[in-house]
Amino acid sequence: MELEDLLNKYFGYTAFKTGQKEVISALLNGENTLAMLPTGTGKSLCYQLPGYIFKGHILIISPLLSLMQDQVDQMKRFGEKRVVALNSFLTHIEKEQVLNVLNQYKFIFISPEMLQVPYIIKKLQSLSISLFVIDEAHCISQWGYDFRPDYSKLGEIRKSLCNPLTLALTATATVNVRQDIIQSLGLSKVTKVESTIDRPNIGFYVEEIADYRDKERRVLELVDRLPKPGIVYFSSKKAAEQMAELLSYQQNYRSSVYHGGLEQDSRILIQQQFIHNQLDVICATSAFGMGVNKENIRFVIHFHMPMQIESYLQEIGRAGRDGNPSIAILLYSPGDELLPIQLAEAELPSDQQLDWLFNRTDFAIRTNNRGFKLTNTLKELGGFSDVQWRIVEDLLNRPIQDTSSLQQIKEMLQDFTKKRLKAKKNNIFRMKQWIDTKFCRRQFILEYFNDRLITEVNPCCDRCGLDIRNYHSAEDRPQVELLEVTWMDYLRKLLTNSELSK
Known part of the structure; x- marks a missing residue:
């Protein structure tokens, strides 16, 4: 059966949107795929349609609870009952009920945080996962604009699940971020479907x-x-x-x-x-x-x-x-531009906060050389925000060399925050350049993503x-x-006719 026939059978559509068919064809050929498709082009169909063809389960990692819930509700409205979301919306009892019959669900949405729970991983390992999907994959890259530490661990999770066929989806990732996604997931061979990010309308x-x-x-x-x-x-x-x-x-x-x-x-x-x-x-x-x-x-x-x-x-x-x-x-x-700079600085732990933390004797006790004693009390006393604390926890819970001194570990953490802040400030500077540009705004954005104009838009922006x-x-x-323009046209016509009559 042709892909268009399957599209019509399961979704009622007669034609694919930009990039969808290329992504689905690659997956059906057993190729790990990185898809960069513009917002609004139906990225979810890229894993839903293969889901009806593959025999095993489809595991979708999604960064937002609301996003996850919306996709689950949408699929249920279209008649798909074998779909579930494993997230904090579920009560303890509901979660246990779902996990007991997890093999009955075809589409399993899950948060990256939930994948850090060993019991959940064990349950997933008992399933035959046909497709491992990462939605909003730019969150994987530490240079992506919405980096999340738990996303950076998805390569390890994928490996623990026997490296299933993988689809990474994003709408906004530069060339460097795309490469970072591939490396972080441990994908040696990847098919890239990189459609234009332009939205001409x-x-x-x-x-x-x-x-x-x-x-x-x-x-x-x-x-x-x-x-x-x-x-x-x-x-x-x-x-x-x-x-x-x-x-x-x-x-x-x-x-x-x-x-x-x-x-x-x-x-x-x-x-x-x-x-x-x-x-x-x-x-x-x-x-x-x-x-x-x-x-x-x-x-x-x-x-x-x-x-x-x-x-x-x-x-x-x-x-x-x-x-x-x-x-x-x-x-x-x-x-x-001062406000985004302040927000960028506030997202990262300051040198003063890190000095305070590393001087705490109750913190500076390593557990099995793998990390430090981190408590919510330390978070509150040090004035760390949730985002700052997640960064600290992620970096300090990674395996640490026996020979690394406290000072070296602190310097490693400070180096990371400095590089991250520099990257954020560069992004703000580029955004300001876009605001100040005297040339076409659409062309500026396309060049930023190494993209090119396909559909001519005129006029496309205030500069054009x-x-x-x-x-x-x-x-x-x-x-x-409009009436004034019509009247002026009429006057020009009169003048032209009078000139011709001379």
Whole structure:
């Protein structure tokens, strides 16, 4: 049976989207595959369709609980009952029930943190895993914009599961990050499917705004004029909350806020309300994005400057999945780059924190030469954030040479944080270059990813003559100016005719 016939049989589609067929064909040929496909092109189908062909189980590692849950719910709505998510949403009893009948599930979604539990690994080792899938694979690379220590251990996990056929999926990874993914997973032979990251139907628009208050006013104005639904991204939870309130109470829009500080149930509820058209606008931090499978998002506004081009591309990729024109607007005020620099510094443990930690005698006791005594008390006393502490735990729980002194180990940790901070600052600098460029914004992004323009877009950005008013709601488009143009054309015609009559 042809792949198109299987596509129609299981999903009701008649044609594949960009890159899907190439990825599926490679997997069916038994080839480990790294797929870089643009957001909105249906990466999940790349493992779901082979899942109906392969006899064994499909194990999908996913970084976000909300993303995992959304994909599970989606598959169930399409009639697939043999799907489950192993994550912290399950109670202890529910988890035990699932694990007791794990062999009955065809598609098993799991968080990378759950894969660190020996009992879970033992259960998975008893299964015949036909495909090992890593979603958002850029999280593997320490140079990727969303590096997660638990993702970096997936190569070891894969090895413990007898190196099953592997699919690594991402939408935003530079050449270096892609190579890092391959090495980290221990893939000796890999088929690469690297489609263009370009989304021709999304226009780019950067607008310089004087200050914070003017930005607030401009967001209210844009939301009022642009067709809904849309997303407004912030780097601050408080700013997102304030804007959601302004949109709700001042302009009477159905808006809500989404960030990592909300309870899991609240986040899922808000995400589902947005997907099912019960909300017009979401004011969100970067916690909102992956797994939001909504086709008709018409605009994405960035209130604050993103920390890197990769995350910016990931976030604006929520828009225009139906193929219709959409707009990505970034509002910039002089000095905005200081906030992402502060956030980058706050993500990593400082030298002062590491000095304090290594001077604690209760910490500096190695256990079997494999690590140190790490407790939540030390985390709290040292003022470490969750992200900082995860980095410390990951580096200090790795096997340590017997001959390594405490000073050498501390210097190793400090060296890692310095390199990581330098990489982050370079990313911020490149994002600022994109904001300041006098040339085509789309071309800048394509060159950053070693990509090239395939579909001509004109005008594609504010540097190429894009007029944001053309994205306004139909009733709010500049009819007066269109009439003026028509009138000017008429005058030119009269003048031309009079010249010809002479």
